[in-house]
Structures are given as C-alpha cells and as structure tokens.
Amino acid sequence: MTAEVEVREVAQRARVASRSLALATRAEKDATLHAMADALLARADEILAGNAEDVARAEADGTPPNIIDRLRLTADRLEGMAQGLRDVAGLADPVGEVVRGSILANGLELRQVRVPFGVVGMIYEARPNVTADAAGICLKSGNAVLLRGSSSARSSNAAIVAVLRDAVAASGLDPDVVQLVPGDSHDSVKALMRARGLVDVLIPRGGAGLIQSVVNDSTVPVIETGVGNCHVYVDRAADLDKAVAIVLNAKTHRSSVCNAAESLLVHADVAEELLPRVVAALQEAGVTIHGDDAFAGYDGVLAATDEDWAQEYLSLDIAARVVPDLDAALEHIRTWSSGHTDAIVTEDQGAARRFVAEVDSAAVLVNASTRFTDGGEFGFGAEIGISTQKLHARGPMGLPEMTSTKYVVIGDGHVR
Amino acid sequence: MTAEVEVREVAQRARVASRSLALATRAEKDATLHAMADALLARADEILAGNAEDVARAEADGTPPNIIDRLRLTADRLEGMAQGLRDVAGLADPVGEVVRGSILANGLELRQVRVPFGVVGMIYEARPNVTADAAGICLKSGNAVLLRGSSSARSSNAAIVAVLRDAVAASGLDPDVVQLVPGDSHDSVKALMRARGLVDVLIPRGGAGLIQSVVNDSTVPVIETGVGNCHVYVDRAADLDKAVAIVLNAKTHRSSVCNAAESLLVHADVAEELLPRVVAALQEAGVTIHGDDAFAGYDGVLAATDEDWAQEYLSLDIAARVVPDLDAALEHIRTWSSGHTDAIVTEDQGAARRFVAEVDSAAVLVNASTRFTDGGEFGFGAEIGISTQKLHARGPMGLPEMTSTKYVVIGDGHVR
Known part of the structure; x- marks a missing residue:
C-alpha cells in the first residue's frame, strides 16, 4: 500500500x-x-x-x-x-x-x-x-x-x-x-x-x-505555532531594577523555549545607566550578547548583524541594540518580530498604551517577562501550542x- | 511590470x-x-x-x-x-x-x-x-x-x-x-x-x-464561503402544515441563494399523507422535483440520480427522497450535505435533539426555513459571507x- x-x-x-x-x-x-x-x-x-x-x-x-x-x-x-x-x-x-x-x-x-x-x-x-x-x-x-x-x-x-x-x-x-x-x-x-x-x-x-x-x-x-523571536524594549521611563530583572528572566529562565526573549532594545536616554548593569547581569548568567555599537563597547559582546535581529536563538544568546526613541523600537519590532510575544518595560502610561496598540503580536506585555505567554501561566490548564497566526x-x-x-x-x- | x-x-x-x-x-x-x-x-x-x-x-x-x-x-x-x-x-x-x-x-x-x-x-x-x-x-x-x-x-x-x-x-x-x-x-x-x-x-x-x-x-x-446543498428533513413526528410551509419557503423564497433548500427528505411514516401535498405545493410554485421512486410516482417528477443528491441547483429544482427513519436521514445528510444549513421539521423533542447534535453543519434548524441562515436574519447587521469551514x-x-x-x-x- x-x-x-x-x-x-x-x-x-x-x-x-x-x-x-x-x-x-x-x-x-x-x-x-x-x-x-x-x-x-x-x-x-x-x-x-x-x-x-x-x-x-x-x-x-x-x-x-x-x-x-x-x-x-x-x-x-x-x-x-x-x-x-x-x-x-x-x-x-x-x-x-x-x-x-x-x-x-x-x-x-x-x-x-x-x-x-x-x-x-x-x-x-x-x-x-x-x-x-x-x-x-x-x-x-x-x-x-x-x-x-x-x-x-x-x-x-x-x-x-x-x-x-x-x-x-x-x-x-x-x-x-x-x-x-x-x-x-x-x-x-x-x-x-x-x-x-x-x-x-x-x-x-x-x-x-x-x-x-x-x-x-x-x-x-x-x-x-510557536516560532518566537520575542523582544524586550526598555523604555526611557523604565524602572531599571524591573528592567534588569525582566530581561534576565525572559532570557535565562528557560532559553530553549519559544517565549524566551531573543532581542533587547534599550532607549538611548537610559543606555548609559542600564547597559553596564544589564550586560553584567546577562554575562554573569552565561549569556552571549550580540550587540550594536553601543553594546559592543563592553568586553565579551559580539558585533550583531541583521541575522541576529532575525534570529530565534533558543540558547543563551541575545541580540541587543540601543534605539533613539519609542518609534524606532516599534519599527524594529515591526521589522523583525515573529509576532509571538513582545514586552515593554516602562512606568509611562502613554508609552505603554502606544506599545500595546501598535505592536501586532499574539501577546503584548507591559512590565512582565515574555515567559508568561503560556497556556499554564494564563490559567488555561492545558495547552496544545502557541498560535502565531491571526486566523x-x-x-x-x-x-x-x-x-x-x-x-x-x-x-x-x-x-x- | x-x-x-x-x-x-x-x-x-x-x-x-x-x-x-x-x-x-x-x-x-x-x-x-x-x-x-x-x-x-x-x-x-x-x-x-x-x-x-x-x-x-x-x-x-x-x-x-x-x-x-x-x-x-x-x-x-x-x-x-x-x-x-x-x-x-x-x-x-x-x-x-x-x-x-x-x-x-x-x-x-x-x-x-x-x-x-x-x-x-x-x-x-x-x-x-x-x-x-x-x-x-x-x-x-x-x-x-x-x-x-x-x-x-x-x-x-x-x-x-x-x-x-x-x-x-x-x-x-x-x-x-x-x-x-x-x-x-x-x-x-x-x-x-x-x-x-x-x-x-x-x-x-x-x-x-x-x-x-x-x-x-x-x-x-x-x-x-457559501456553497449550500441545504436539506429539509420532514420527520415522522412533523406537523405537516408547518412542513409544507417550510419546504415551500426554503425552496422558493429565493432560489438563487446559498441558503435555499436543495434536497427534501421525508420519513416513510408520513410519506403517504405528505407527498401529495408537498408535490402539489412545489409544482404550483414552479418547482421541478427530482425524486426517488416514491416521488417519481407523481406526474411531472423526474427520476433522481446521485448527481441530484449532490447538486446545489440554485434554481427552482429540488431533489426529494423518502427515508425509512431518522438514522437514514442523518446518513443521507452526512453523505451529501455541504455543511451549510440543514433543517428538521418535527414536534418530537428527542428527534430534534439528535438532529441538532449529529448534523455537522454551520447551521442546524428545527422547525424553521433554511432561508434564516443569514447575517441580517441573525441580527449581525452586516455580513461579509457565510463560512462553511470550521476554522x-x-x-x-x-x-x-x-x-x-x-x-x-x-x-x-x-x-x-
């Protein structure tokens, strides 16, 4: 037969x-x-x-x-x-x-x-x-x-x-x-x-x-189902303690799964204060950073290419970039996100509102780790997969x- | 270009x-x-x-x-x-x-x-x-x-x-x-x-x-969207006045649309009483009946083939068949329905319950004309089409x- x-x-x-x-x-x-x-x-x-x-x-x-x-x-x-x-x-x-x-x-x-x-x-x-x-x-x-x-x-x-x-x-x-x-x-x-x-x-x-x-x-x-190139964007108005904790959790809590973060975007206004802290925290957890010029100034950071922005690493790697403003962050996400989960860290209601409205992904998070996009976490009790389509x-x-x-x-x- | x-x-x-x-x-x-x-x-x-x-x-x-x-x-x-x-x-x-x-x-x-x-x-x-x-x-x-x-x-x-x-x-x-x-x-x-x-x-x-x-x-x-080979099944326990009205309306109210009835199934127990009435009513309205042996005994009824059971006529034609019981009606619908709309005419709560549960169509109607499957009739105010898929x-x-x-x-x- x-x-x-x-x-x-x-x-x-x-x-x-x-x-x-x-x-x-x-x-x-x-x-x-x-x-x-x-x-x-x-x-x-x-x-x-x-x-x-x-x-x-x-x-x-x-x-x-x-x-x-x-x-x-x-x-x-x-x-x-x-x-x-x-x-x-x-x-x-x-x-x-x-x-x-x-x-x-x-x-x-x-x-x-x-x-x-x-x-x-x-x-x-x-x-x-x-x-x-x-x-x-x-x-x-x-x-x-x-x-x-x-x-x-x-x-x-x-x-x-x-x-x-x-x-x-x-x-x-x-x-x-x-x-x-x-x-x-x-x-x-x-x-x-x-x-x-x-x-x-x-x-x-x-x-x-x-x-x-x-x-x-x-x-x-x-x-x-499931391909996740998930972003964390740290806004100008972010609480940086929350930001470091969320980035670290999103990347390292379980790096082989689709809701792990693969890209980090940082608003230029907080780069000087955040970058040393987030680079140290990630590297201490064993993460390899593939960064733009701002990140590449730190020891051990590899230079990122467009391939990195597109990548679903599913490993202890993260792409990282400093962006001039929220618009640039939204544009980056529109270009590279797989539409699974993207998060903003901000205390600014206006920025959160824009991010939630304009990011076209299955889940959009404010001040929370991307790892929460999960049937169990959402209280569904069982999950057959995570759909990244709209129909x-x-x-x-x-x-x-x-x-x-x-x-x-x-x-x-x-x-x- | x-x-x-x-x-x-x-x-x-x-x-x-x-x-x-x-x-x-x-x-x-x-x-x-x-x-x-x-x-x-x-x-x-x-x-x-x-x-x-x-x-x-x-x-x-x-x-x-x-x-x-x-x-x-x-x-x-x-x-x-x-x-x-x-x-x-x-x-x-x-x-x-x-x-x-x-x-x-x-x-x-x-x-x-x-x-x-x-x-x-x-x-x-x-x-x-x-x-x-x-x-x-x-x-x-x-x-x-x-x-x-x-x-x-x-x-x-x-x-x-x-x-x-x-x-x-x-x-x-x-x-x-x-x-x-x-x-x-x-x-x-x-x-x-x-x-x-x-x-x-x-x-x-x-x-x-x-x-x-x-x-x-x-x-x-x-x-x-939209292909409708819709059935009306007249059960043993049907009110025959309602049955004749529903069949006539479902077939002739507007025959060129997808929710018009294309096939009529009649329980054998009511065939003797219903057939003369429903044949006369349909023929008076200008409908050509493509019937099985039971229907073909009436003047002007054409002999049906499998092609008729499968047909979406979109015209003043209807396929018609006498079935021995509800199971045979369900089997006929399972075989030939396009999954758009199917209706039962019955006063028997048990028969209605089975028909509703077992007919796998977008709309299942009890004692109502198939013509009601419509966004306007359902109160949706506007309709872009009628989906016949499950997703x-x-x-x-x-x-x-x-x-x-x-x-x-x-x-x-x-x-x-």
Whole structure:
C-alpha cells in the first residue's frame, strides 16, 4: 500500500470514530482520561522498553546529549504525563458551551455552540510526552487525533499509543479516536497534509523548518505555532531594577523555549545607566550578547548583524541594540518580530498604551517577562501550542481553541 | 511590470495603510463610512456611466439577462449601497472588544482583545454592490481591503473604488485602505493568493469553482464561503402544515441563494399523507422535483440520480427522497450535505435533539426555513459571507468574525 492509501485509511477510521466521540458526555471523557493515566503507569515497563530502543538508536547515531535528554522517558516523566491527563480531566468541557445566544425579533431561538472540529492532525518533533498531551487535549475537546511524531521517537510513540488505545477501548469509546499516522517517510506527512475533507485541521509543533513546510504544502487548514523571536524594549521611563530583572528572566529562565526573549532594545536616554548593569547581569548568567555599537563597547559582546535581529536563538544568546526613541523600537519590532510575544518595560502610561496598540503580536506585555505567554501561566490548564497566526486562534491555545462552533436555530414553523 | 510585482505593490501599500486604520477610533471610521455613502450618491453619474460600459459589453457578449440584471446598477441600487454603508456605521466597533479578561493569581492583568486582521483580500463575482459592502465592513473592522471583482464588472468597480477612495482621503484616513487589485488576468488572482505575509486572509465569494480554486491554490489563509446543498428533513413526528410551509419557503423564497433548500427528505411514516401535498405545493410554485421512486410516482417528477443528491441547483429544482427513519436521514445528510444549513421539521423533542447534535453543519434548524441562515436574519447587521469551514468562523460572518485577537498582559515587574 502506498503511504497515501494508508494515511487516508487511518484518517477515514478517525473520521468515523470522531462522530461518536463528539456525542460523548463529559463524564465519559473524563473517566477515559483517568483510565489513560492509570494505563500509562500500569504499563510503564512497556513504554520505557520502547523508549530505551529509541534512546539506544539515537546514541548509536551520535545524537547530541540535549536532544537525547528530551527523548528520554523516566518513571518521573511518565508520572508527569499521567498527571497531565488527569489535569485535562479536571478542566471544563468546551463542547456544548453556548458562545452567544438570543431570541430574535421573530421569536426564533438562536444559539452559537461549541462543537469539536472532528479530526485533528498533529505533526511534532522529539519529546514523546507530546503524544499523551495531544491525545488528552484532543479527546477532551471531542476530536479524534492523528499523531505523527518524529521517527526518532517511533518506538516510544508506538508504545504510548498502544497503551492509550487500550484504555480508550476499555472505557467504552472507539480506540480509533487516537491513532498513529503509519509510515516513517516524508510521504506519510505529505499524505496527511493533503487529506482535506478527512482531516479538519493540522497543528505542526516544532522548529521553524517543520512549520514552514506544513504551512506551504498543506491543503488541510493549518494552525501555525510557536516560532518566537520575542523582544524586550526598555523604555526611557523604565524602572531599571524591573528592567534588569525582566530581561534576565525572559532570557535565562528557560532559553530553549519559544517565549524566551531573543532581542533587547534599550532607549538611548537610559543606555548609559542600564547597559553596564544589564550586560553584567546577562554575562554573569552565561549569556552571549550580540550587540550594536553601543553594546559592543563592553568586553565579551559580539558585533550583531541583521541575522541576529532575525534570529530565534533558543540558547543563551541575545541580540541587543540601543534605539533613539519609542518609534524606532516599534519599527524594529515591526521589522523583525515573529509576532509571538513582545514586552515593554516602562512606568509611562502613554508609552505603554502606544506599545500595546501598535505592536501586532499574539501577546503584548507591559512590565512582565515574555515567559508568561503560556497556556499554564494564563490559567488555561492545558495547552496544545502557541498560535502565531491571526486566523482562528492567536497565542496560547487551550481547550476552547480546539473547537469550532455551530449555530442552532429553533423555531415553530418559521418561514421568511 | 508582472502581475505579481503589481499585486505585491498594492498589497504592501495596503499593509502600511492598515497600520493607521487599526488605530483609528470608531468616530473616525463612522464619519468615513458616512462620507463614503454620501460620495456614492453625489457621484452617481460617474458610477452609472462606468456600469453602463459593463452592461453594454455584457450585452454585446450575449450574457444571459439574469446575469446582466445582477450586474446592472440603478439609482435605487446605489441608494441601497449607500444605506448599507450607513448601517455598518451604526454597528458596534469590534476592535478593542475585550473577549475575556481576568487577574491571574500572581497579579498579572490578562485581557484578550479584538484587533483587525490587517489586510483582507476579497475575490468575488458579478454584483458590483459587493465592492461597497466589502469596503465598508473591512473599514469598520479596521482592515485594509484588496478587492478583486470579476472582469465583467471592471468599469463599475473602478468607478466605485475611485469614489470611495476619495471619500476616505477627504475624511483624513489613508485611501490605500481600499484598493482594487490591478490586472484582469488570472495571474493577478494567483499573485493575491500567494501574497502570504502581506495579505492576512482571503475571502472568496462566488460559485463552487471559484471557491475550490482559491482553497486549493492559496498559501494565504482562506475563509471558505457559501456553497449550500441545504436539506429539509420532514420527520415522522412533523406537523405537516408547518412542513409544507417550510419546504415551500426554503425552496422558493429565493432560489438563487446559498441558503435555499436543495434536497427534501421525508420519513416513510408520513410519506403517504405528505407527498401529495408537498408535490402539489412545489409544482404550483414552479418547482421541478427530482425524486426517488416514491416521488417519481407523481406526474411531472423526474427520476433522481446521485448527481441530484449532490447538486446545489440554485434554481427552482429540488431533489426529494423518502427515508425509512431518522438514522437514514442523518446518513443521507452526512453523505451529501455541504455543511451549510440543514433543517428538521418535527414536534418530537428527542428527534430534534439528535438532529441538532449529529448534523455537522454551520447551521442546524428545527422547525424553521433554511432561508434564516443569514447575517441580517441573525441580527449581525452586516455580513461579509457565510463560512462553511470550521476554522475561525462558521456560518454568517459579521464584524467580529473580521477580526483576530491579541493578549495584553500588564504587570509591575513580574518575572517567573
């Protein structure tokens, strides 16, 4: 069988299974999520054995240790995956929520209610915990899910999905609501991207290359996630203690994630006072600064090029520049930001107001670290990714973002 | 210049203009909308002269009279276009609406607020009134718009856009928020579909062929609109007087539009009583019935094929079938519906509940004509189209559907 035929076959089964899942009650879905969590722990040996195969293969291939660390599962990490499923069970069911409703002038009752998409395709890299997270969030939001992880995690993902499917079936739901996309080749990814009509939405999670290729080649609607070239702009009217703390936190709290700061902009009026402090604080934390001329005067600062302004380092590096005014900061952000998260540090209400209005990003922060752009921090309880597109969802996506809506109109023989 | 260069140039100008429009106040936008309405009437002669050229060309080309009627503008129709702009001015501004907001446990203030998309591309057919409607809705929702009407209406559209741009400029806004896409060839449509990054969303309005080609070829995100193969299912527990009235209204009130009924399903238990009545009522109204064996027993009913179940006639034709039960009706709708609007006629609460839950369409109606799926009828005040996709917007799209959102987070030196 070709990859296309295989993929369309699993997608078709997912489509059929999604119909009964869409009608499942919250109680049924929550019981299933708890059963999935129990099964992950009860059958930890199988999952860890599968994972050990992936780790051994990666080591034999000379994979760098930090990537192997992401790939590796432990009893603790399995416990975390199980807890994640239980947390999703604790969240409100988005399906059936009435988004708006009214009685029209002619007496028709109008309601807009949340319904599942149907079938969601996830294309993701590295971490096998995404497999359980995505299965849980999709199940709770009433969607069947087709999972296409990276081939480096194939044994882990196969083991996890086998365990989850058994738990789903034992709970009385159709196990085809959770399926792996068969095949390891790029052909199977391509087939998934072309399964318009069978798959309702594709969510790629991973590096910029993966996301761009899905966005360009997919005929299935895509929700673009995650590339973050995030800025912190320290305004003329900034409290410099807050500024140093925010820059340091935004850059170093966890540098490998999309909401870490990658660029620092400083208003010229505070440069003389701020630069020595912020350079010292960053360098002490092990950060390499790629700076403009003003920054390059400090020991250890590398000279920045346009490439640095564009860069999502995902490492302990930061681009840094002094700007003459707020307008120049806004212009820099307009030119280089990826539209994920940008922050201003200022005590000036007018500057904050302009920054919030004019920066066109999924999240715009005042006097807070970029690291707060996160479904957990925002109180959504679970997050399938952070959308950087404007259609459908923008910013952290929780359960409601995993649904569509339908209009329900009740009359009593109404005609026009 | 190639079409691509030309289109990218206007899109770039629209992008720049969209930035100031996004910051315009409601008062500024409403004053501009009234100025646009005034200008349409004050310069009616220019517009009617442009339209006369299009009509003359269409007549010389042997265009059918009903298409020419759609193309033709009159003083009355211009008055309607102007009134449409004034109506949009009267609607609430979606920009800045707080969709949700809270204070997080750590004291961060979180708000999700509506913001414009930026630049919207409209690709549409025939009627020149869409040019003014789309310009008004986009302006009010803070979006610059690139208009690509059909070449048969090119002189009308050029005249309308020239008048509207002058009015926008006289009101103090950048006239590049309303622009025609240059060029008449398909190359310019293609360039618009590939202007990802410059154009935020494309909305095709027209026949199934146009919409499919945009959906397949566009790298810019698309909101799919309008194809309607709408069903009316008359249940065993239907009130047959209501059923006849609803079927007749859904089919004949205006047969050329997407929310007209195209298929009739009748429960076998009421077929004997209903069929003679509904066949007589439809035929009296000039409707041609394409029926299954049960319907084909009546004089003048044509035998239906699978093509009829799939058909969006947009004419005084209807496909008709007797089904053994509700399950068969649901299965027929699942197989053939375009997911626009489907209606059940029943007095049985259980049947209504199942139909509403299981029919996966943008609008599901109980005891009401399919003709109610409409932005005006739903009380939205203005409608840019009816989305039949699940991402972003589903069903009639008013002003809020023409926006994205952004998260605004206010702290006081918050770090993680």
